[in-house]
Amino acid sequence: MFKAKIVIIEDEFFAATHLKKLVSQHNFWVVGIYHSGEDFLKETDWEFDAAIVDIFLSSKVTGLDLGPKLTEHQKPFVFITANKDKETLKAAARLAPAAYISKPFHEVDVTAALEIIAHKLPETLKIRTANGVEYINPNDIVYVKSDGVYIEIHTPQHHFIQRKLLKEIENELPSLFLRVHRSYLVNSQYVLQFSANHLSLKGHKIPISRSYKDNIERFLNSQ
Structure with a gap:
């Protein structure tokens, strides 16, 4: 529970x-x-x-x-x-x-x-780990990376690997998450800097894809 x-x-x-x-x-x-x-x-x-x-x-x-x-x-x-x-x-x-x-x-x-x-509170994500089921507040997720049929969910202190497609978890996350690349979803509240090629999050650099330019512009216009 x-x-x-x-x-x-x-x-x-x-x-x-x-x-x-x-x-x-x-x-x-x-x-x-x-x-x-x-x-x-x-x-x-x-x-x-x-x-x-x-x-x-x-x-x-x-x-x-x-x-x-x-x-x-x-x-x-x-x-x-x-x-x-x-x-x-x-x-x-x-x-x-x-x-x-x-x-x-x-x-x-x-x-x-x-x-x-x-x-x-936002609806939590149910995560399966080696120690059993954990629940994550989506606001604590820094970014999600796709690797084939698996995803890596990164928080400031941990990361979790799940068998799930990126588009599936994208539908479960709130609107503050941005698709910036075919393999990456980022939490906009953690974005520190940006350039033409990447976003800087806490301790991470995330590549930017041209095909998701509209998502990034939406984020910039909201600042």
């Missing part, structure tokens, strides 16, 4: 532990707890589905600082707050969190926030 992967960014140890217990009672898997914004940015591999973030972290990097970075990586997030200050709430609202959870935590509020997150 698929469990969405959640990170908790909360500087109060007991609050984070309590929240983890509440989250784990539902169909979610807490894959990381960070007690400062700095630790999160330093240590995360971004291979999670959503985040629960305290607005007022006791560090230079606050929840308000993390919100735009989470949005940049296509990660929905929930803000934790014990503060009712109108200006703070206005600043938080501008970052479009999926929901809010007030302190002290109540299970009904946590449950409601998780339900909202669940509806914002």
Whole structure:
């Protein structure tokens, strides 16, 4: 059964532990707890589905600082707050969190926030590995490469080989993926640079084919 992967960014140890217990009672898997914004940015591999973030972290990097970075990586997030200050709430609202959870935590509020997150997550991909079935958030895929009747699915930390045609997985992926070559699909959110012959993604260079020029122009025009 698929469990969405959640990170908790909360500087109060007991609050984070309590929240983890509440989250784990539902169909979610807490894959990381960070007690400062700095630790999160330093240590995360971004291979999670959503985040629960305290607005007022006791560090230079606050929840308000993390919100735009989470949005940049296509990660929905929930803000934790014990503060009712109108200006703070206005600043938080501008970052479009999926929901809010007030302190002290109540299970009904946590449950409601998780339900909202669940509806914002893209449909996951089912991957068969030597260790069994895994589920991947499409947003975590950097690119997909075709090799005959097999494909290689690359994330920032892993790659998976599946017996499947590229056109088959193309139909399963969201619109942020671009066909740039007969053998490559790329996740547009990871594109760093481009030239006439290739795209640069995180640590990878992907060739560009003339026949898919329209797809690339669509991406460039959206920037």
